[in-house]
Amino acid sequence: MTLPANLLPPPPLAELQQHARIGLFLDFDGTLVELAPGPDAIAVPADLAVRLERLGERLGGALALVSGRSAADLRRHLGPGLLTLAGSHGAHIVAPDGSVLRQGSPLPGAVSEHLRLFASRSGLLFEEKAHGGALHYRARPELGDQATDFAKQLAQHHGLATKEGKCVIELVWPGADKGGAAHLLCGNMPFAGTIPVFIGDDITDEDGFAACIRMGGFGIKVGEGGATCARYRLASVKDVFAWLNL
Numbered sequence: 001m002t003l004p005a006n007l008l009p010p011p012p013l014a015e016l017q018q019h020a021r022i023g024l025f026l027d028f029d030g031t032l033v034e035l036a037p038g039p040d041a042i043a044v045p046a047d048l049a050v051r052l053e054r055l056g057e058r059l060g061g062a063l064a065l066v067s068g069r070s071a072a073d074l075r076r077h078l079g080p081g082l083l084t085l086a087g088s089h090g091a092h093i094v095a096p097d098g099s100v101l102r103q104g105s106p107l108p109g110a111v112s113e114h115l116r117l118f119a120s121r122s123g124l125l126f127e128e129k130a131h132g133g134a135l136h137y138r139a140r141p142e143l144g145d146q147a148t149d150f151a152k153q154l155a156q157h158h159g160l161a162t163k164e165g166k167c168v169i170e171l172v173w174p175g176a177d178k179g180g181a182a183h184l185l186c187g188n189m190p191f192a193g194t195i196p197v198f199i200g201d202d203i204t205d206e207d208g209f210a211a212c213i214r215m216g217g218f219g220i221k222v223g224e225g226g227a228t229c230a231r232y233r234l235a236s237v238k239d240v241f242a243w244l245n246l
């Protein structure tokens, strides 16, 4: 892994498309929308789904959103549009026609209840998700370590896995990762045969970068951050929009 400070912006997308078919995997929070104080406080441009759909057409359909949010939550924020949505860190994947390519499972009720109780006792935000449960500590960063320890112990006790993100720790089923989603999609049209490119800003996007590298593509890191296996860097959400010509 290298430090993002060493990374240059990628060549223009149109230039890459002259040499090969490109498959794009886009993270959502911090990549397509600016981070906000809470999950529902994001500002999503009203026509984002339409713009993404048009970008997908320019890529022959090889465009997917790959997010920690559930596919339903992405849909709620984006509105209707013909998009491939890999939600819940890739545990649940829905094709543009609504068919389910991978089906996720909800967390055991007892686990959600433990997370809810911990959050209410500590003044944290519990985000109950279709295939996971997240403790958000953005409002109380001093409790990040405590929340992370609690979530990791709970995960171990129940045979679950954790995902660490920006001011959030989440419990998911083992095997849910963004790289797996990119890999599954690249086994099928319209992604099969493309050079896969994953764009994201967070630790969970590293799985996506690594999977794309293994499949002959690369990752683009958004913003600053720690070590990354991305090849290029874009500084901000605004720069992502400009690079994608969204």
Ligand SMILES: O=P(O)(O)OC[C@H]1O[C@H](O[C@H]2O[C@H](CO)[C@@H](O)[C@H](O)[C@H]2O)[C@H](O)[C@@H](O)[C@@H]1O
Pocket (backbone or CB within 6 Å): 027, 028, 029, 030, 034, 035, 036, 037, 038, 039, 040, 041, 042, 066, 067, 068, 069, 127, 134, 136, 138, 165, 166, 167, 168, 170, 202, 204
């Ligand atoms: O994979 P992503 O699309 O980047 O989703 C990751 C998590 O995004 C959301 O949380 C993050 O964004 C919130 C809104 O900006 C912010 O308040 C929070 O601190 C961030 O961690 C979402 O709520 C999570 O479910 C996603 O896993």
